[in-house]
Structure formats: structure tokens, C-alpha cells
Amino acid sequence: MERTFREHLFLLLLCLSAPKGHGRYIEVSERLHFSSPPTCCLDMVAVEGQFTFTAERPQLSCAVFLMAEPDQVITVDYNSVDIDCRAGDFITVFDGWVMKGEKFPSSQDHPLPLYERYVDYCDSGSVRRSVRSSQNVAMVFFHVHNAGSSFTLTVRKHINPFPCNVISQSPQGSYTMVIPQQHRNCSFSIIYPVEIDISEFSLGHFNHLPKRSRPGCAESGDFVQLLGGNGIDTSKLLPITDLCIAFTGPTHVKVGCDNTVVRMVSSGKFVSRVSFSYRLLDRQELQTIKLNKLEDFCFNN
Numbered sequence: 001m002e003r004t005f006r007e008h009l010f011l012l013l014l015c016l017s018a019p020k021g022h023g024r025y026i027e028v029s030e031r032l033h034f035s036s037p038p039t040c041c042l043d044m045v046a047v048e049g050q051f052t053f054t055a056e057r058p059q060l061s062c063a064v065f066l067m068a069e070p071d072q073v074i075t076v077d078y079n080s081v082d083i084d085c086r087a088g089d090f091i092t093v094f095d096g097w098v099m100k101g102e103k104f105p106s107s108q109d110h111p112l113p114l115y116e117r118y119v120d121y122c123d124s125g126s127v128r129r130s131v132r133s134s135q136n137v138a139m140v141f142f143h144v145h146n147a148g149s150s151f152t153l154t155v156r157k158h159i160n161p162f163p164c165n166v167i168s169q170s171p172q173g174s175y176t177m178v179i180p181q182q183h184r185n186c187s188f189s190i191i192y193p194v195e196i197d198i199s200e201f202s203l204g205h206f207n208h209l210p211k212r213s214r215p216g217c218a219e220s221g222d223f224v225q226l227l228g229g230n231g232i233d234t235s236k237l238l239p240i241t242d243l244c245i246a247f248t249g250p251t252h253v254k255v256g257c258d259n260t261v262v263r264m265v266s267s268g269k270f271v272s273r274v275s276f277s278y279r280l281l282d283r284q285e286l287q288t289i290k291l292n293k294l295e296d297f298c299f300n301n
């Protein structure tokens, strides 16, 4: 986990609620040198281990973002928990991330219905001691009223042989997304403005066709979308381009948005794959995009 990623993430966040955050979370943000410290209490955990959270003061209302490698999922085990459920305290693990009221993966692309993605300790503590994420990100929300309340969680990472939805840990890298004959949709999300270079992709049934791109991708049932926008819910992002015929690339696209997403829609009839690399746009490139009215949809909202 790069330190810059943490800073970037915190700056992207609007507070989930506006509690009076105290304790070590404000210390975390102070160490990150905010020009204006967030009034909510947030932390980011990208390593495995046992974490103990202790409320030094009441009214601690916090969120912890958990993150693993693209080909990993996360388990959260409750160890000792000393909170007052009857007084309204809670610890909830969410299967995904919530930012600015939006969710990743979007409800459309997640295998579970929304209510099953929240696992609340007080509602199910005696039944579910362990929660497993469906992708490389998860989140823990908690709220405790009494100073001295505390709980311990164990965070572990596990190999996911068929990663589907992913948030990139870094603003540069490369990735190959494969959907092995499954009727589902997968997204790779980069929460930075980047140049993306789609180097190779194949969608079974179009492999024999020579033409590159044509309208009507959606009707074909198997296609790749490049999306951009300023939130994390992929169903609310704007389409930049659709690709639905195999090509021998490369295709370079600069996206000046907070979030750039490669999304693959699969009918399940074929093995679909797309490979791409990406790098952070520099200040000058962003300025150029801003000046070009045709490409500036991310700066309008």
C-alpha cells in the first residue's frame, strides 16, 4: 500500500457521517498532513493481522477500509468484542466499499443482494464470527457510545482464483481480466485519473470478424466498457467507449476522472478476456483535458 494511496483515498472521501471523531483515527489523519482534517474517523488497513480498536472517548463513529491484492479476498473474524449492542453500539462489516454514499461493487454487479452484504455483529454476532468478502475490498463500520469499549478483529487475505470486481491499489500497473464462461459482469476500478492502454481483448464469438468497432455492442451480450466518473458506483459512471469486436490494439485513452473503470459484460457463452495497463495522468495532461470541452465531462459535475 502506497502512502499516497491513503492520502488520495481520504481526500476523495466525504465523511460518511459527521461524528466527532476522536482517538487514534484523528491521529492517523493528522499524520497525513491534511490541509483541513476530516471530521470523521477513518482508517485504511492493507495488511493482515489482528487489530484492536479502543474508544478513548464516547461517540466514536468510524469506518475502516480494508484492501488486498486484486487476486485476493478478505476475511474479517471477530475476536473479543466488548460493545454495548443494547445502547445502540454496532460493528458492521460491508462486502465492498462505500464512499460518498456510493457502493463498490455496484448492486448490479455484486452476486449478493445488498442486505446480505452488511453483516452486523449485534444482529448476528453469535452466529457469524467470520465474514468473507467477494472481492479485494471490504469495510468495517463501527459506533460505540462508551469510553473503554473495544473489540479485536483479525483480518486475513486469501487467494481468489477467479477475481471479478477489483479496486486497484495503485495508479499504475497492468491487469488481465478473465470471465470463464460465466453470465456475470466484472469491473476493474482505478480511483485516479489515468491513461489506459487496452492491449488485448477477446470475446469468443467475434474473434473471426475483421472489423474493429461498431455500434450496438450492448445487443451482442459480450462487450467491454470503458467508464469514467467521480463516484465508485460503476452503474452511475458515464461510458467513454464500448469495445465489442476482438482487435489487436493498442488503444490509448486518457480519462481525467476520479474513477476510471474497465467493465466486462459477459453472456456466459464464451471465455472473455481483456488486458490493459494504466498510468497516472500528470498535472499538465489533466489541464489539457480540462481545456478540451469534448473530453471534460468529469470536470462538469
Ligand SMILES: *[C@@H]1O[C@H](CO)[C@@H](O)[C@H](O)[C@H]1NC(C)=O
Binding pocket: 108, 109, 183, 184, 185, 265, 266
Ligand atoms: C450485466 O450488465 C448488463 C448491462 O449493463 C445487464 O443488462 C445484465 O443484466 C448484467 N448481467 C448480470 C448477470 O448481472
